[in-house]
Amino acid sequence: MIYLSIVMNLCLLYMVSCSSIDTKEKCTIKVDPKSKRTKADCRNKNLTSVPLDLPADINVLDLAGNLFTFIGNSDFKRFVVLSEINLNNNEIMALDTHAFYLPLLTKLQLSNNHLNVSDSYSENVFHSSSKLRELDIKRNMRYASYSENPLDYNLPGSSLINLEVLVIDLVCFPKFNSSFQKMSNLQTLIFDDCFICYLSNETFMNFPQNVKELQMRSCQYFFVVEIDALKYFPLLCILDISNTPISLSQALQMVYPLQNTNMDLINFHHVSVENSQIYPYDVILTPKLMEYIRTICIKTLDISENSICSIRNKSLILFQHPQCFEQLILSANRFGLGYFISYFVSFVYRMTNLTLFDNSYVPLEYKNPQFLHDSQTLDLRVKDSRISEGNFEKPSFTFHIPKNLKYVRVSHVMARNYVQIIDISNTTLATLDFSYYNTDMFPLFICDGFNNLTYLDISGIESTKTFGQFPILKHLKILKMAHSQLYKLIPQNVTIFNWTTYLTSLDVSHNYLWYVGEKSFEGLNLLTSLNVSNNMFQTIPRVIMSFAHLTELDLSFNLLSMLEDDLTVWINVQNKHFGHFKLYLQGNAFICTCETANFLIWIFDTKANLDMDKNYTCRLPGGGNNFTKNVTEDYHNYFAACNAAIWIKLGVSLLTSICFCIVCITLVYNFRWRILFYFHRKFLIIVEKGLEVNFKYDVYVSYSDDGASFIKNIFQPTIEHRWGLRMCCEDRDFDVGASNLDVRARSIHKSRHIIFVITPSFITREWNRFEIERAKYEKFTKDLQKIVVIAHKTSIQNTPTELSTIWNDVCVIEWPEEGGELFTVWQKLRLWLF
Template sequence: MTSTKAGSHFYDRLRSLKMTFFTITENLHYSCMGRNLSYIPPSIPSSVQILDFSFNVLKHLQKTVFPVLYFLQVLDLSRCQIKHIENDTFYNVKNLTTLILTGNPIAYFGPGCLNSLHNLQRLVLVDVGLSSLQLQMNNLTKLQELRVGTNIIQSISLPPFMSTFKDFSLLDLHANNISIIKTDHTVLLREISRNMTLILSRNPLLYIEPGAFKDIYLRELNIRSAFVSPAAQKAGLKALYGLNVKMLMFGKYRCDYKILSSDANYLDGLCFINFHEVYYYMKEKHNVPVSIFRCMKNATNVAVKGGIIREIANVPFYEIKELYLVSNQLDTVPGKQLAHLHTLEKLVFTNNVATQIPDFIDMPSLQYVDLSSNQITLTSCCSFFSGTPQLRYLNLSLNPQISLSTGPFDGLGSLEILDFHHTRVVGMGYLSLFSNLKYLRYLDISYSSVIFINIYCFYGLRNLNVLKMAGSNFQGDVARYLFNNLTFLEHLDMSYCRVVELHPSSFKNLQRLRLLNLRGNNLMNIDFLALPNLKQLTSLYVDKNSITSIPLHVLQTLPTNLSEFDLSSNPIDCSCSQTDFILWIMQNQKVLKKLENIFCKTFSPNLDFRATDFDIDSCVHKKRLTIVLSVCFVTVVVLFSFLVYRFQFYLQYCCILLRGYRSPGQQECSYDAFVIFSSYDEVWVMNELMENLENGVPPIQLCLHMRDFQAGKSIASNIIDEGIMGSRKIIVVVSQHFIDSAWCRFEFELAQSRFMMERSANIIIIILEDVEERKSKKVFGLHKHLKKNTYLKWSRDPFSNMRFWIRLRKAIIATNQ
């Protein structure tokens, strides 16, 4: 047993009954249909209102079969093989309003089996083997409908007690064995409410006693295929004289083209029946003219369907409002025959063979004209409706061809619905034809072979709500501007228009659009949805296009009201590069329609691999690994670049060493000593150091960066080539400015590298001014060098000064010897 929100699938005949009987409410409808159960499950909640137990096995019904279901209103026991129904069977479900027992071979009805059902309104006993209407149902005073079709009942006589059934309104006796109806059979029909429907279709009626229905008032009488022969029908219609019925339905269900050679007046009996609506399903042909409408001229609604009528004569209908001429082989639209009918409001002339439309003259009340599914071919439309100023509905669909010229709808300013679908319409895409249709709400030109060239084709349709243009074509960029003035549009169908791309501004003014159908085009993207113009959109159909993916920024800006999104039958790209899109599909399955048809064509082009089956976790791991490796690579590159930049001079020096290191003794040096000093100490170097060493005896040649470095050469190269490698000695002038200079620190570190290579004391340090020990540690190796090697200290005392120069000169010259 399952709880469902919708009814189960029954035979077509039963389904129509059930849809009439109840509206299904969520969680109140339980279906146990077709479970081969032989008992009512006690687990059914007592609050259930609708129980479908059809197509099970309950051969014997008695009181103990049903649990107490006080709120149960609808019980369906169709096709349960029920043969016996005992007294008080339905006591535990006594609040039923609908009981369906269709298709059970019931051989025994207990005389009190229905006594408990005081609230029963609908009783369905179709195909249960009933032979009479004399049922024991005295207590069913609230009964409204009794359906006993497809039985073997021979009389329409109702039990006398039913005269108290004040709400009784429907008696369905279709497909029984009723052949004779007499006056005493219809006595009770005169006493019951006038709002009653009597269905006698498919009975073998042979004879109706004249006057049997006199002074009887019915809402509907259905006698389709209810006579054994045309002669019996002719006599039967005459015998119905005095009947008052709102709706009379007669004729046949199946075609019978038997020639009636001498029955031109076989419908004369209708002249003595008072009816408002008549529906004649003709299904036959005649070899003589038949005055079909002669006895229908007082009707308000007339329908003739399915006959072979070549023409109709003028009919002076007095109060006609609706006329239906469907599938009658008529080759002329009855415009002239119906001219000057001031009361006619609706004309349906479909599935005939008419090729032209005559002028509709002086028909001021005509509002609805359906001329679809004919053979109409027009060279100019639609001036022949000028006599119908109130025309609101015009359907010319499913015809061969209609040509429109300038001003085709002049005089039709009240038109609200215009339908041309599957009719070739000439001139539609070239001209602006709708300028006067300011009230038009619905326009259908689907599959009308229209090629839109003019961007002003829809100019004037300011109140249009629905536009269907499936199968149309657009020249150039015309679709970008075609809808600019349709600001009230809510439904747009552009399916199968071979559209490859839509500009984002195509729908910029359609802020009320709720449904957009782009099915069956060649779109590769729907980026136009990223704009906020379509915020009211609730339904979007882009199935059967060429969409492989949708960017994340588009998905994030989809209309918040979107409840139907059909993306099926597109070649979805299910790759790790589209994880955001695939994840969105998985998270929005309630919105997406036909989810089972969203396949990964690029992932598996030869197999129907669903997008929802794609393993997105593997992509997450790959993505994480890729991100980690990328971050590591970038980090290494950045770190390596930083180190290269930070130690570019050292690297350059190393390259020089790798090319082959030569000691000063092995190479010709240009200078005796390279002086490393801060530019702030340049005055001392020039006035004291250079003056005393270069002008002394013997002269010592110094390398000074501001004087001896080659122009155009990089500083680092000059330091290495000219200074450190081109000099025998290195003099370091230490001061506070030296400590703070990055270049000085760099030059000293390079000098130390040379010192380490030569293992000789080629670095002479001069302390120009005292520097704190902690500050000297800023220069790599300086503090350690001062601890292990003798250095010179400058003093302004003349005696100490003289000793300073002697020691310095000796240090430079002695080592070089």
């Protein structure tokens, strides 16, 4: 028996030891160097009970994401200094009578379990937790949230007298008992899962009056609020009912008990009710609706996204305490300020402590509407929106930015603009967002003193409108000009950013840039981050390597086939000098050939930080795609013979081609046209069906004004009427009113071939460079089959130099004036197009 007892003790000791080792592998014990508190991290370990070998002196225990179903009296008893417990995202359905017998517990999290507020919390469950300050029991009542019967909330308030923050669910018909009155220190009340149907004047009658913050965000269903529902919270400073469907009209009536008080925040963001017969979706602000809120001294007011379509009698600016405002958010509504713009500006000047103003996403009206004045003649004329019939022209004026305003966002606006000049002199304005400001005129910014502007976003506005509209901004660090049509300024060879030479971050993405002028980016000597993604660069502009401090470069989604050696060397130098360099190359047209072998090796050898885990798609010489990682891993098979056999392969290929051509010409000479037309047409049909190609046009024709008669009188009768091909001509097929840039790009993309008719004035034509670059891009992607150049009344030497890079892929014709050569030219053109 003695030996048996010894063996059992040894086995028990071994099991405890194994359990201890296993627990240490599961839970991580850390000591915060600042607070000196010990934390045990046991999250997501599939635990069903508290580990037995955890240190008894831990202060924080995180058991979130496990499989607990029950908390017993002895589970935490030995952790005498435990102050925080996280039991979120478990399966807890019941708590023992003294489950949290912890005298130092200050924070308890039980969210996303199955604990019912009516019967899961016994009178003594928090009996010894007198120091509990924060209790989070949200997302436990989803199964009971839809009940049509009142539900009793039986929390032991006598044990929670020091509770300051309570996060709890709000069911359809809640009934808070008198125990909540004992939570005399409760200051923050948050209803996370909110399913209430009716908020009456008695709903909160048993809550203590010292609550300062009330949140009922993202409630699930439309509910009705009685006007005196908040009368039990006289000290309320924060009211947040954002994304809750109660209608703005009810929300403004809800503050009736808070009249003549001071509020830190009133958040009525998106409280609109759709498809409601009682409260219309469109809201019209009137003095009657604003009579309660206008008396409150508010620091932050958010009434954004509420479908406010009209302001009556200047009701938006009738607040009695404008000096209290620090933040005002009005975005995503549909009201205009035109008729009382001067009164609104005066109101802004009286908000002397305002630091943030946001009035974005305002689709009020188009800047240049078209009116149908004569229905019989269908005379469509563009009429100036400022002097349209029935409207009188309001004078524009200068707006002086208030000196304390730091953040202004007037983004995505499509409306009339009556502010001609904006003065930012001697202000603290740091952030200005004017992106996608689509109005009839862009204001002029002036500064006669100092300014603090560090962030400016003017994306989505045509660069020719904003160029020259800003003064020297010495403190500007971040500038965004995406979707700004910068390609219109580049040919002018002007210094685009001479007004902000202290930039550190510049975004010029989505601008259809294929080259950069010598002066375009001049003076950006302090630039550290540059985004030129989603443009049309085939080679990297040399000016980039002049930015000595650049450590982040975004070249993604361009037309790069590789990076030149001097650029890769420069990137390595920058990375070594600064210790880091971020480079983005996703979405380019890389090629895995002998010419790009050095670049492929550099991708995986460089210490710079590249995106996509350095694994990009590249096109193989024989067709098809692969990934750069696969190609470099099998480098020998891909590139072993690049240098040794290149001349042999060239000679053999040339000799074979010559012999093959001689044999083919000899065999088919007598039947050349009939054979070529037949097989070429059949081949195209088979290929297009296999690739599912669906061309709208057979030929896109690029021509200047002096070639229009040649196209109309000579080309169209033969190509369309005799040959049955569909042509795309600018004068006939372009949609009226559409963007020239987009319609040309789409038309070339939907054409099987493209013909450039070179005439004396073609070189000076506005769109020829863009159409050539787009044709090169479509040819590279193999969507465009033939590029034909026809020199008419000019020499072939006058062909644009932009075609030189793909000259081997271009079919050239010098159009004769008359004679027998015309027949040969037409036959050659027909062969190419068919």
